[in-house]
Amino acid sequence: QKEVEQNSGPLSVPEGAIASLNCTYSDRGSQSFFWYRQYSGKSPELIMFIYSNGDKEDGRFTAQLNKASQYVSLLIRDSQPSDSATYLCAVKISGGYQKVTFGTGTKLQVIP
Amino acid sequence: GAVVSQHPSRVICKSGTSVKIECRSLDFQATTMFWYRQFPKQSLMLMATSNEGSKATYEQGVEKDKFLINHASLTLSTLTVTSAHPEDSSFYICSARVGGGGTGNTIYFGEGSWLTVV
Numbered sequence: 001q002k003e004v005e006q007n008s009g010p011l012s013v014p015e016g017a018i019a020s021l022n023c024t025y026s027d028r029g030s031q032s033f034f035w036y037r038q039y040s041g042k043s044p045e046l047i048m049f050i051y052s053n054g055d056k057e058d059g060r061f062t063a064q065l066n067k068a069s070q071y072v073s074l075l076i077r078d079s080q081p082s083d084s085a086t087y088l089c090a091v092k093i094s095g096g097y098q099k100v101t102f103g104t105g106t107k108l109q110v111i112p
Numbered sequence: 113g114a115v116v117s118q119h120p121s122r123v124i125c126k127s128g129t130s131v132k133i134e135c136r137s138l139d140f141q142a143t144t145m146f147w148y149r150q151f152p153k154q155s156l157m158l159m160a161t162s163n164e165g166s167k168a169t170y171e172q173g174v175e176k177d178k179f180l181i182n183h184a185s186l187t188l189s190t191l192t193v194t195s196a197h198p199e200d201s202s203f204y205i206c207s208a209r210v211g212g213g214g215t216g217n218t219i220y221f222g223e224g225s226w227l228t229v230v
Contacts, residue, residue: 034218043118043205043224044156088156090219100146100219104155 004091019076020067021106023089030034032092033072037085046086079110113209114140117223125196127225132192133225135206142208150203162189196229
């Protein structure tokens, strides 16, 4: 089982809709969870992070964390074509040097 | 967010030569930096963890003698690809951790460096 799993997509949503991106992780001791956006040919940029169960909102983005079920999701409201990118879930697992493990990413396509 | 700068953004080198990529934290001190490699349409692959003042920790399967990492100061880590070959052509990305290592820290990425070995 991979440490961090994401559906590779592509996930296609119409402009203005809500995009829902999901991520599951295997290490129950994981502490911190991050969502990054990566445009083609560019390096990842941090969207938001979450540490506690529940929802965390930042503008059009909402991260949701459920540690009991070991999943974290990212909701993008009012999706725009500029949101089209690959979204990477990252999890800081427990252990010695606090290693961060990335999922393979979900490609999102927002259709105008 | 914190700024991590990477240089060069693009480099072309001849097969058999070495190339150095720099990663700098511009507005914070980074005791730990990470080096990733990403082939087209594939996910990030962690190559090594660079610790200031000590030897880097390499991931399984990464040749430490081929990918030399030096983290001589709190703001600079370098990756040198030695005796580069065409199969080393890839997108190399560094990142740095902001914070003391507990739950309250995040990782920021540099802009990445495209390496093409001809």
